[in-house]
Amino acid sequence: MSKEILLLSGPNLNLLGTRSPEIYGTDTLDEHVARASARALAGGYQLRHLQSNFEGALIEAIHEARERSAAIVMNAGALTHVSWPLNDALATFQGPKVEIHLSNPAAREPFRHLSTLAAVVSGSISGFGPLSYELGVDAAIALLG
Numbered sequence: 207m208s209k210e211i212l213l214l215s216g217p218n219l220n221l222l223g224t225r226s227p228e229i230y231g232t233d234t235l236d237e238h239v240a241r242a243s244a245r246a247l248a249g250g251y252q253l254r255h256l257q258s259n260f261e262g263a264l265i266e267a268i269h270e271a272r273e274r275s276a277a278i279v280m281n282a283g284a285l286t287h288v289s290w291p292l293n294d295a296l297a298t299f300q301g302p303k304v305e306i307h308l309s310n311p312a313a314r315e316p317f318r319h320l321s322t323l324a325a326v327v328s329g330s331i332s333g334f335g336p337l338s339y340e341l342g343v344d345a346a347i348a349l350l351g
């Protein structure tokens with residue numbers, strides 16, 4: 207079995223650290239990913255991370271994961287609320303899939319209340335701020351058994 211977990215970060219998450227710090231905190235994406243990588247290594251997995259502002263690049267990474275990754279952890283950013291193509295892509299991946307968010311979209315504007323991914327992921331982690339990426343990896347490892 208593959209020992210790789212794919213971590214995906216969607217649009218605007220490259221701006222973490224300076225983007226709405228009152229909502230998303232001041233940690234950069236690199237800092238979130240570094241802690242998530244440490245969690246993966248502690249559990250015996252290698253973390254591969256891709257951030258893209260392009261939906262198609264995220265879809266292609268999911269397709270590639272079908273052949274090479276044991277699990278997917280994904281913060282799709284605002285694509286979470288609108289992307290049926292991401293829903294379709296994730297549905298083709300057989301392993302554990304964990305949706306993560308730094309904030310709690312259910313407690314925010316109404317347009318954030320729908321997740322197009324919710325029906326095709328194993329589960330979701332939202333609202334844990336600087337812990338969300340690590341908890342997402344922990345959840346994936348737990349599901350991998």
Ligand code: DQA
Nearest residue numbers: 281283284307308309311318
């Ligand atoms: C987010 C929540 C989304 O609603 C938002 O569009 C983001 C970040 C989060 O991590 O809290 O870009 O996914």
